């Protein structure tokens with residue numbers, strides 16, 4: 114047997130071992146779902162009581178890794194959980210490349226559902242929220258994105274479908290503020306685009322980082338894709354930006370990023386805006402102005418320690434309306450999704466405009 118043969122045999126053995134591990138994991142998951150399905154009992158609905166019903170707005174692209182059979186089993190499991198709590202089978206709606214959840218949420222409302230669940234990433238959540246804002250019907254979350262920023266900020270389980278579903282039956286809702294972003298792309302737009310946001314929106318480094326994350330990389334690396342893209346976007350130039358808070362005279366800054374938040378967490382440990390509260394009727398902002406590697410070190414230190422005193426590189430602001438304009442167009446992001454470049458942004462808050470089913474806010 115030659116050295117090449119030994120390598121070939123070794124490679125085949127490693128491949129077979131990996132295939133066995135994958136097959137075993139899939140089988141175990143399938144068995145767990147079957148076991149859960151068997152233990153779920155249909156709950157009785159008291160005579161005369163109205164049976165509650167949920168709508169689930171699903172972004173199918175977030176479940177493309179599942180085959181048809183696995184997808185149907187997942188749906189059957191979710192429906193069985195609802196029945197076990199005495200609810201009717203949920204109504205299912207799918208998002209499309211052009212209708213990301215707003216229309217589906219409105220259709221669900223027209224059918225008189227008790228809650229609309231967004232099953233997707235933060236883009237789906239944002240769009241469903243647009244359909245529900247200003248109504249008394251709560252939004253629930255079945256997180257299926259990479260960032261799941263709103264779920265992380267509201268302490269909704271984002272890796273465990275069963276735990277996220279359990280929360281739906283807690284029937285505890287909180288009223289949260291909604292942010293609105295007006296995007297003036299040319300700096301002279303007479304009819305700027307208007308988008309709802311729930312977590313944060315801004316321009317500069319973080320938006321360039323989001324814009325640099327390719328979908329394929331996101332599927333492969335998950336949250337790690339943002340780290341790769343962030344490392345690429347670190348070394349861009351500072352931008353000349355004017356920031357005005359609540360109609361006051363604008364302040365000129367040289368900055369790498371202006372981020373305005375309705376809430377401030379990126380991950381459990383990484384809190385960009387420690388004072389931001391989703392129910393305080395205000396927005397918070399950070400202006401990051403690092404220069405070179407040492408400057409980024411200072412920014413990282415300020416964020417990691419949540420120390421706000423004497424920071425030259427990280428400035429915190431608080432208000433109800435922010436106007437941000439820049440001489441050169443900058444990349445813009447909305448709850449972690451890149452939406453192209455713009456010269457001017459206006460960000461304002463709509464206090465207590467949306468009900469969300471989640472644990473009590475801390």
Ligand SMILES: Nc1ncnc2c1ncn2[C@@H]1O[C@H](COP(=O)(O)OP(=O)(O)OP(=O)(O)O)[C@@H](O)[C@H]1O
Pocket residue numbers: 172173174175207208209210212213232233234235236237238257258259260261331449450
């Ligand atoms: N049926 C569909 N086919 C193709 N694309 C779709 C469909 N439905 C939604 N989309 C795309 O999915 C995007 C929304 O994705 P979603 O918010 O669920 O995840 P995400 O923003 O990519 O989240 P994350 O970045 O956290 O993974 C929309 O902007 C739309 O372009």
